[in-house]
Amino acid sequence: MKLEEEIKQEKFKSEHHKLMINLLFTSSWLQRLQLNMLRPYDLTPPQYNILRILRGAKGELLSLGEITTRMIDRSSNTSRLIDKLETKKWVTRKTCPNDRRQSEIGVTKEGLKVLEQLDGPIDSITEQFQFLSVKETKEVNQFLDQLRNQNLNQPI
Amino acid sequence: MKLEEEIKQEKFKSEHHKLMINLLFTSSWLQRLQLNMLRPYDLTPPQYNILRILRGAKGELLSLGEITTRMIDRSSNTSRLIDKLETKKWVTRKTCPNDRRQSEIGVTKEGLKVLEQLDGPIDSITEQFQFLSVKETKEVNQFLDQLRNQNLNQPI
DNA sequence: CTACATTAATTGTATCTACATATATTTGCA
DNA sequence: TGCAAATATATGTAGATACAATTAATGTAG
Numbered sequence: 001m002k003l004e005e006e007i008k009q010e011k012f013k014s015e016h017h018k019l020m021i022n023l024l025f026t027s028s029w030l031q032r033l034q035l036n037m038l039r040p041y042d043l044t045p046p047q048y049n050i051l052r053i054l055r056g057a058k059g060e061l062l063s064l065g066e067i068t069t070r071m072i073d074r075s076s077n078t079s080r081l082i083d084k085l086e087t088k089k090w091v092t093r094k095t096c097p098n099d100r101r102q103s104e105i106g107v108t109k110e111g112l113k114v115l116e117q118l119d120g121p122i123d124s125i126t127e128q129f130q131f132l133s134v135k136e137t138k139e140v141n142q143f144l145d146q147l148r149n150q151n152l153n154q155p156i
Numbered sequence: 157m158k159l160e161e162e163i164k165q166e167k168f169k170s171e172h173h174k175l176m177i178n179l180l181f182t183s184s185w186l187q188r189l190q191l192n193m194l195r196p197y198d199l200t201p202p203q204y205n206i207l208r209i210l211r212g213a214k215g216e217l218l219s220l221g222e223i224t225t226r227m228i229d230r231s232s233n234t235s236r237l238i239d240k241l242e243t244k245k246w247v248t249r250k251t252c253p254n255d256r257r258q259s260e261i262g263v264t265k266e267g268l269k270v271l272e273q274l275d276g277p278i279d280s281i282t283e284q285f286q287f288l289s290v291k292e293t294k295e296v297n298q299f300l301d302q303l304r305n306q307n308l309n310q311p312i
Numbered sequence: 313c314t315a316c317a318t319t320a321a322t323t324g325t326a327t328c329t330a331c332a333t334a335t336a337t338t339t340g341c342a
Numbered sequence: 343t344g345c346a347a348a349t350a351t352a353t354g355t356a357g358a359t360a361c362a363a364t365t366a367a368t369g370t371a372g
Contacts (some may be wrong), residue, residue: 001301001304001305002301003297003300003301006304007225007226007227007228008225008226009212009226013282014282015290015293015294015297016282016283016285016286016288016290016293017282017285018293018297019285019288019293019296019297019300020186020281020282020285021228022296022297022300022301023179023182023183023186023300024183024186024187024228024229025228025300026179026183026300026303026304027179027180027182027183027184028183028228028229028230028231029304030176030179030180031180032230032231032330035329035330044357044358045358046357046358046359047357056165063320063321064320064321064322065319065320065321069163069164070163070164070165071163072163072177072180072181072184073180073184073358073359074184074188075184075188075358075359075360075361076358076359077322077323077358077359077360077361078321079321079322079323080322080323080357080358081357081358084357099319099320099367099368100320100366100367100368101319101320101321101366101367101368102319102320102321102367103320103321125176126169126170126172126173126176127172128303128306129172129175129176129303130172131302131303131306132172132175132299134171134172136299137171137172137174137175138171140175140178140296140299141159141171141174141175141178143288143292143296144159144175144178144179144181144182145157145158145159145178146287147182147284147285147287148157148162148182148185149157150284150287188360191359191360200327200328201328202327202328202329219350219351220350220351220352221349221350221351229328229329231328231329231330231331232328232329233328233329233330233331233352233353234351235351235352235353236327236328236352236353237328240327255337255338255349255350256336256337256338256350257336257337257338257349257350257351258337258349258350258351259350259351313372314371314372315370315371315372316369316370316371316372317368317369317370317371318367318368318369318370319366319367319368319369320365320366320367320368321364321365321366321367322363322364322365322366323362323363323364323365324361324362324363324364325360325361325362325363326359326360326361327358327359327360328357328358328359328360329356329357329358329359330355330356330357330358331354331355331356332353332354332355333352333353333354333355334351334352334353334354335350335351335352335353336349336350336351336352337348337349337350337351338347338348338349338350339346339347339348339349340345340346340347340348341344341345341346341347342343342344342345342346
């Protein structure tokens with residue numbers, strides 16, 4: 001369905017305005033897809049995001065702040081998300097000896113095992129994007145990157 | 157910044173995978189923009205969404221279910237959102253005489269006044285999309301609409 | 313070397329999503 | 343007609359975001 005039918009709005013102020021709503025709506029749809037996929041594994045999207053970041057660090061331990069800057073959603077409360085993952089024994093947290101304010105967080109073997117199980121299902125979500133050519137995909141990626149950099153001159 | 161720099165991930169599995177992350181990341185960025193804009197008006201994005209929907213109905217009263225299907229985020233708990241708007245006196249809710257299960261919700265004059273104040277600021281967010289031509293914008297809109305319809309044949 | 317600012321993480325609170333369950337009303341059918 | 347199914351909304355609870363405030367450790371200026 002076109003966005004107009006989805007949210008029963010026959011007309012938008014402009015094509016640009018429609019695009020803003022469409023981005024928010026499609027992202028919400030995508031998140032629900034992810035959520036349903038992760039549910040059987042007792043993981044939420046931000047928790048999954050953290051595990052992916054730790055796996056990407058290839059054994060290197062990361063501080064809480066470092067994880068936060070790498071997350072899809074920057075306003076996540078990483079501290080409490082790590083709490084959850086720690087009780088499931090999928091990550092370890094210990095205080096950094098050099099700077100006792102920081103903590104060093106790493107993924108466990110069990111955490112990696114869960115991630116492996118999820119690689120397939122997550123790939124199948126990505127496959128939904130295959131109808132776009134690589135060239136087109138690059139263009140949309142570039143557009144999104146550009147969009148976020150439009151307001152550098154604004155105070156906010 | 158490119159997404160790679162934003163989330164400090166030097167490489168993605170594929171351009172399509174990057175696009176998935178980019179959509180989620182950009183939408184999160186966009187939501188925060190909206191949130192900051194709405195804060196001084198004591199409105200949250202879903203509450204604002206509801207007011208917009210009611211204004212769009214041009215005086216026609218809408219049921220709670222009708223509002224939900226028109227929302228950007230379908231999993232909103234509209235009942236409690238309306239509660240909040242009602243205490244601020246920006247919407248009215250009364251039970252529908254024909255079907256006493258339903259409620260009839262409408263925006264008040266004060267609600268409309270708040271919306272008017274917000275039209276300018278919201279337009280300025282839309283302006284960030286102006287660097288894209290209308291043709292390009294249409295293409296991205298079409299792509300998003302298409303994406304959401306890729307999985308019709310999947311069970312889920 | 314002490315005092316103050318800075319930094320990293322934790323905790324508290326309000327709001328929201330997600331979803332299951334409950335309640336009230338209406339509809340449909342035997 | 344009467345009673346079960348369907349429908350519309352409300353409510354309860356867990357997990358998140360958003361952000362302010364707090365705590366603890368480290369840096370730094372005088």
